[in-house]
Amino acid sequence: MPSDPMTHSASTLIDTRGRPLRDLRVSVTDRCNFRCTYCMPKEVFGKDFQFLEREQLLSFGEIHRLVRIFRDHGVEKVRLTGGEPLVRRKLERLIEMLAYHEDLDLTLTTNGSLLRQKAADLKAAGLKRVTVSLDSLDNDTFTRMNDVDFPVSKVLEGIEEADRVGLRPVKINMVVKRGVNDDSVVEMARFFKGTGHIVRFIEFMDVGSTNGWQMEHVVPSRELVEKIRAEFPIEPVDANYRGEVAERWRYLDGSGEVGFISSVTQAFCKDCTRTRLSAEGQLFTCLFATRGTDLRALLRADASDEEISAAIAKVWSARADRYSEIRTAETAKLRKVEMSYIGG
Numbered sequence: 001m002p003s004d005p006m007t008h009s010a011s012t013l014i015d016t017r018g019r020p021l022r023d024l025r026v027s028v029t030d031r032c033n034f035r036c037t038y039c040m041p042k043e044v045f046g047k048d049f050q051f052l053e054r055e056q057l058l059s060f061g062e063i064h065r066l067v068r069i070f071r072d073h074g075v076e077k078v079r080l081t082g083g084e085p086l087v088r089r090k091l092e093r094l095i096e097m098l099a100y101h102e103d104l105d106l107t108l109t110t111n112g113s114l115l116r117q118k119a120a121d122l123k124a125a126g127l128k129r130v131t132v133s134l135d136s137l138d139n140d141t142f143t144r145m146n147d148v149d150f151p152v153s154k155v156l157e158g159i160e161e162a163d164r165v166g167l168r169p170v171k172i173n174m175v176v177k178r179g180v181n182d183d184s185v186v187e188m189a190r191f192f193k194g195t196g197h198i199v200r201f202i203e204f205m206d207v208g209s210t211n212g213w214q215m216e217h218v219v220p221s222r223e224l225v226e227k228i229r230a231e232f233p234i235e236p237v238d239a240n241y242r243g244e245v246a247e248r249w250r251y252l253d254g255s256g257e258v259g260f261i262s263s264v265t266q267a268f269c270k271d272c273t274r275t276r277l278s279a280e281g282q283l284f285t286c287l288f289a290t291r292g293t294d295l296r297a298l299l300r301a302d303a304s305d306e307e308i309s310a311a312i313a314k315v316w317s318a319r320a321d322r323y324s325e326i327r328t329a330e331t332a333k334l335r336k337v338e339m340s341y342i343g344g
């Protein structure tokens, strides 16, 4: 029986560093129609790459059941991701099922390519907001980065439509890579200033082991703050809640805000309240994990809710992750799970 959305009360799970479990990222597919060079480089994710088969993916029913159990452990926020979540067929059905829990903050991260067509259905199904990834407004730079020749204009149409149907405020994620798109930063801030959308600049991370990450490619957020501040006066704003990963800054003229996600130069592990569920039901307690816990095996062996709940509690209670705090050139070379698999 689903728990009553109005009378729900959750217990709080705490890990070994005193961090509660609050956010769940659910990857609904490991596939994507882009080949962003920093995430799914073509040379690795080519036509021979073995993606998950349909029956390996968690069904919507299985995802819903797990979300319900996670919610009883204190999860307040669920973000659907991937791969590209909008390539999973009938995703609105899953959103409808999850939206039953009215107090759940239900959001989605997308590359925006299918958003213009799907925004209205997503909103009607009960999605609250979207985050759209867009790495440059310059078409040449953007197509070089997505590596499938996808134009900026179509992503902008998706953002507009999301705004129109009320999936607001739209957050725009821009991964900044030195020498690739760092010259697009000020233009990105200027374009979205005053629109109500919030641009977040993300430091290029050493996720997975295929994107050729090197420290020289990272543009520290400090540098970006100064670059933007030289054009538009901005000042820092307090975080909305514990575990908010973006450092917020607002324009002094009241025309909105921007965020900086500095997982490389200013690690935020001490407040990390996130866990991730891969498309095939592996649970990961860190973006940089090398190993997960198989929840699908439990689901498909007819485990009870109590047994699955106990398995989740065991994993979170033992959690000690703080990869970004201890990152070195050596750890960056470790074989980690790919972001498109684990859910970005």
Ligand code: SAM
Residues within 6 Å of the ligand: 032, 038, 039, 081, 082, 083, 084, 085, 109, 110, 111, 112, 131, 132, 133, 173, 174, 175, 202, 203, 204, 205, 206, 207, 211, 339, 340, 343, 344
């Ligand atoms: N396909 C969707 C998208 O691109 O928005 C959702 C999945 S994607 C893996 C989630 C987020 O991770 C995107 O905003 C993407 O830019 C970001 N990302 C991927 N690889 C990254 C990396 N190496 N460093 C920093 N961010 C990265």
Ligand code: SF4
Residues within 6 Å of the ligand: 032, 033, 034, 035, 036, 039, 040, 082, 083, 084, 111, 133, 340
């Ligand atoms: Fe696809 Fe998103 Fe990765 Fe780009 S960042 S390849 S859009 S999953």
Ligand code: SF4
Residues within 6 Å of the ligand: 263, 268, 269, 270, 272, 274, 285, 286, 287, 288, 321, 322, 323, 324, 325
């Ligand atoms: Fe959380 Fe791991 Fe990232 Fe640290 S490195 S903030 S523990 S996901």
